[in-house]
Amino acid sequence: MPRNVRQKKRAERRVQGATTAAADETANGSKKLINAELDEQAMGDGHGNEMNSNANSNTNGNGNDSSKDQDGHGHNDQQKSSGNGNGNGNGNGNGNGNGSNTNNNNSNNNNNNNIGPASSSSSSSTTNVMHTKKPKASRADPILASLSKNALRMSDVQLLHGPHWLNDAILNFYFAYLEEIKYKSNTDFLFVTPEMSQCMLYMDDKELHGLLVSQHQVLRKPFLFIAVNDSQSRERGGAHWSLVVASRPDKSFFHFDSYGGSNTSSSLELVNNIKDVLDMQHARFRGMRCLQQSNDYDCGIHVICMADQITDYVNRYDSVDGVQPLHQDVIKAKRNQLIKLVTTLGQHI
Template sequence: MPRNVRQKKRAERRVQAAASAATAAASAAAAADAEAEAEALHNSNNNNINLGIASSSNSNSSSSINVNVNVKKPKASRADPILASLSKNAVRMSDIQLLHGPHWLNDAILNFYFAYLEEVKYKSNVDFLFVTPELSQCMLYMDDKELHSLLVTQHKAIRKPFIFIAMNDNHSRDRGGAHWTLLVASRPDKSFFHFDSYGGSNTDSSIELVNNIKDVLDMRHARFRSMRCLQQSNDYDCGIHVICMADQLTDYVNRYDSVDGVQPLHQDVIKAKRNQLIKLVASLGQHIKY
């Protein structure tokens, strides 16, 4: 079996294992939450406390399709506590555990880091738009009307010279996939730049996404360019590469107002990033040991 096929198979097995672990953690968390709710209800009955439950509904009606990607606020869990939260993107203890070992990063970590770039690091930079994997996965299946509502109406993408998109190779509406890559829409360069740390294995998915969004972004004549970048030395660090490339590109674009000319990463940057992410989460939320 060719080496690249073996690596892909190993990556798929790691994803399946991570999914099984996440399911087990979710079951434990749900059990803990149910126990806490039952205890709270028991205490309220014993103390004759009347609890008022308020419900809300959207009274506005419209014939247009609502494409807001609504994410429920994560519930607290004693089994898998939230360590840090930005907007509606949160990371839990089980997510951070992926950073301690040779594990593939999940959607939660990529979502959280891109939210950090937009809401904290580049909060005052009106030239940047950061698209999380959660949004990019939806964008593959939206029509022009839905994409216009999401990108133009909600996120003012037409006014953004640079759009950084974290994406994976999943071909369904569900979360998942086996490989992360970074796509950058640059108006000054009139190009869509694709950075893939695994030999271009996600090129087809990135071209599909570009073809779906380029008209809505008014970039129909922009070129698609596969960029030379540092290749991962294992089958699980693609998410770390995406995060490091996003860091490097935003810094480069801030100085040169262009993506063209950016140099590949150094391996030392990749090696140091997991610990840096753990410290970042600790600084933004509850302190954890690392």
């Protein structure tokens, strides 16, 4: 082979070798740089994970980063999550450090549940978060129907939709309806609401006279319809309703109890307290036969239905004596009738 040809080939091999060496050096340098960056991230410096960590300027004395999400607003922004300078960082930049998934998951849960203010402790490697339960917003309870003396709210009317006891508000409202609308022109009737009868049980003669005689002209009323509760205090309460009808023409206090006469003692106590003021000292107390309730929550419905039936009977015969017991179908239909009545009176159920 000619010398010049051999020299040319050696020169080409030298150039090729130099090119290969340069490429290897470049590759090794890049590998070292990548490894150095990974090592720095593994130490928690976080320069390669700025989008998922906040460890660049908020690190405290122990290497724990205070979270920007601890302002009490409950944000869960990964860009603001706290880093951890104790080796809980991650070389892949996803916020879950090698061997420290539990700590990071707990940190994320704290951010998700954080509602109240948070505090950071310089003597601990984890962030302490104060959890406070946000109070529930109160639901509106609008008035659905009202009369001059009483009103019904949504929560009251909801009792009519299911197997629930009727509260004072419903009985008060219905007795007000009988007085102000259905029998407005009938001056012979006085309807005593449960609220009023509960007060009457504890009044003395002077107070009773002011309430019944001066205010309601009871001496001019032949018939009083009184809803009685078995509560043993001045406060609202008790567990059973019954109906007392004071009838001057019959010279009697008629007691209608749908639960085996369980409210007899409370009714008799009320009668004894008011009979002198009513000028009915010699009237008899008479327990009347009536339809018995088939459950333990319909006593209020029975009182309302009996008040309807007896007022209708008295309006025709001017006497309570001889009124017949209710039919069960009347009781079953009454709740829906009451809902329709409230709808008619209120027009915005």
